[in-house]
Amino acid sequence: MSEWVIGVDFGGTNIKVGLVTRTGRVLVTEVLPARAHATPARFVDGVGGAVDRLLRARAIRRAAVRGAVVGAPGPVDHARGVVHSMVNVPGWREVPLGRLMRRRLGCHSLVENDVNLAALGEWRFGAGRGVDQLACLTLGTGVGGGLIVNGALARGVSGAAGEVGHMVINPDGPRCGCGARGCLEAFIGTAGILRMARRAGFSQRALTPEQLSEAARPHTNQVGVGARRDNRASRQVWQEFGRWLGIGVANVVNVLNPERVVIGGGVANAWPFFAPALRRTVRRLALPPAARAVTIVQAQLGNHAGIVGAAVLVWDK
């Protein structure tokens, strides 16, 4: 008998609900608008409805669902199934989401940090296959991380491990959204990319502080487009991006001596433009025994990494 896992990825704009096999194949997904499902009750309702439709469409019985996992953008208490808070979604404070989901879906339900889930997916079925020591970084509006140490997810004592985006790499650097100065994310999150792009002469018009947060993603793409046209200024921006990212990755390599580093997230689509500077910087800054042991590669599972990770989490239980 086939068995399935329900994976739910709670993103900034969309909630993605998918059915995934034990072997990490995502069979079918449905996308819900995040805004319309931003409270815990509406979220559970919306996801429940989507699961009903997905199961019905594929004629899958509920008994064939082995479990469900929600990947949440924020710190969670995995053992208790509680979401401590969500980044950029107010009203989520100590929500017992595992219990609420189990009540609605009628199956074993877990919560996990979204980046940890993506790391589990890449580890078992993507670019991180076959290693016991792995660091996954996701590059987007912010910079996240998920760590596999000694063949297991490193959650830390309160589920907050992996925040590589908030390593300070220059205390005189730009202010970060977290309040500190000079975090990796302040340099290479979308706001940081925009800062670099502006200095290089890009997109001057849209870059008043008020417009920054809204404009971040399109303008980031614009820089990428520039690189594809062999625009020199754009190439410089992505090289600078690669150097800053390289400092962050070198720090992780020196601390954890991983066998592989996987770089994912939307901004990782600019991989060809920043990868050479990234690798050069890591070779220069990581100590030789760690630098020799690591390979740095692009993620393979794209948007589905979190849903695939749900399968890993449930089947490994």
Place this chain on the structure above:
Amino acid sequence: MSEWVIGVDFGGTNIKVGLVTRTGRVLVTEVLPARAHATPARFVDGVGGAVDRLLRARAIRRAAVRGAVVGAPGPVDHARGVVHSMVNVPGWREVPLGRLMRRRLGCHSLVENDVNLAALGEWRFGAGRGVDQLACLTLGTGVGGGLIVNGALARGVSGAAGEVGHMVINPDGPRCGCGARGCLEAFIGTAGILRMARRAGFSQRALTPEQLSEAARPHTNQVGVGARRDNRASRQVWQEFGRWLGIGVANVVNVLNPERVVIGGGVANAWPFFAPALRRTVRRLALPPAARAVTIVQAQLGNHAGIVGAAVLVWDK
């Protein structure tokens, strides 16, 4: 029947050989000069002689020795018992020290990185007792680290994990011994302390570049002595030290979310002078869920941490 472990700590000036019980009690030690035992053959000879004397003096039979562990200042292949290289000791390249020790001592012999060994000691019998997520930093000429993740030592894929001293915390910072710029160690290793002390008006005389390496330790102490006399300039140096150390510790806290951070090594004797700035900085820079979860304490086992760690390694096998 009592059983014993032989712990060997290969330091820059001394080699310490000790007998330790299963409960982490160091019964007796002997100290050998490192210079006279700097080659693998002389090292094994010297340690073998010391072990003979220690066992004879306590009337301990060889059969009661459960195993031996050498803590080496450099990367090792723990599984194969090979020392890749030693910091500041030439001539150690891929030395099968575990095999050489077993031949001489007649017991199961392991090698481990010295800071990892100290971390194991503090974890089981010192300031890190009772937690599954622990970071130990050792502050001396350099800055080392040993990490316990999910209740096990994190060695990384090639035994090179824990090099927290080589996280870059400011790419425009001073040059580090490793060749990079702005490593944590470049700021707060003894050379960094001397730089801060010099700027504060201390010890101008001895601080030509040639004298720096030799003078490091006494001058470091001098800064400490100044603090004890309530010398304002000295207090400033240690506060600055605490802030830089705090950046490094905050980075480790953001990446690994440990329950406890233990600070050891000779320079940690200045604890009362830098601890407040260290704790303030970590509270400011670590994300709240990780900052709330961690306590930062001084190491408890002093010079014996590595020998105590030998007992942990052997008994946990």
